Amino acid sequence: MIPDKIKQVRNSIRFIEGEIKKYCPRCKQWKPANHNNYYAKSKDITGFANLCKACDREYSKERSTKARLTKDIYRNNKGTLEILCRDCGEWKEANKDNFHLGSKSVLGFYTSCKLCTNKKALTKKLNFINTLTNEINLIKD
Numbered sequence: 001m002i003p004d005k006i007k008q009v010r011n012s013i014r015f016i017e018g019e020i021k022k023y024c025p026r027c028k029q030w031k032p033a034n035h036n037n038y039y040a041k042s043k044d045i046t047g048f049a050n051l052c053k054a055c056d057r058e059y060s061k062e063r064s065t066k067a068r069l070t071k072d073i074y075r076n077n078k079g080t081l082e083i084l085c086r087d088c089g090e091w092k093e094a095n096k097d098n099f100h101l102g103s104k105s106v107l108g109f110y111t112s113c114k115l116c117t118n119k120k121a122l123t124k125k126l127n128f129i130n131t132l133t134n135e136i137n138l139i140k141d
């Protein structure tokens with residue numbers, strides 16, 4: 001039995017063409033294991049970060065963009081958390097009266113306020129009734 005940690009090293013560090021190379025799982029490339037290519041990370045058994053420097057930068061850029069997007073939707077208004085409704089564009093307090101609960105959202109709320117969500121549901125229902133009425137009219141003709 002090979003311990004998992006050794007296996008992990010064998011999968012990510014290899015001696016290739018006279019050089020010790022480390023595998024970056026993001027760009028799927030073997031790059032020389034040095035501090036030009038990888039950040040030092042003492043906690044990792046290899047002594048290097050998992051991703052190469054280029055990928056690491058990309059990754060943190062992506063993460064901060066996501067955080068910024070979230071920040072645009074939520075705000076702290078004098079201690080009250082508010083959500084920007086993406087349909088009516090109004091800031092409303094983040095609570096169950098204003099927003100339906102949705103597990104997919106960051107804070108657990110939908111990003112459309114209840115009024116807008118309900119309006120949309122109503123429009124859908126009305127459209128359905130209209131279609132139905134049209135169909136009934138067709139049959140009558």
Ligand SMILES: [Zn+2]
Binds near residue numbers: 027028029052054056
């Ligand atoms: Zn990479």
Ligand SMILES: [Zn+2]
Binds near residue numbers: 085086088090114
């Ligand atoms: Zn709204």
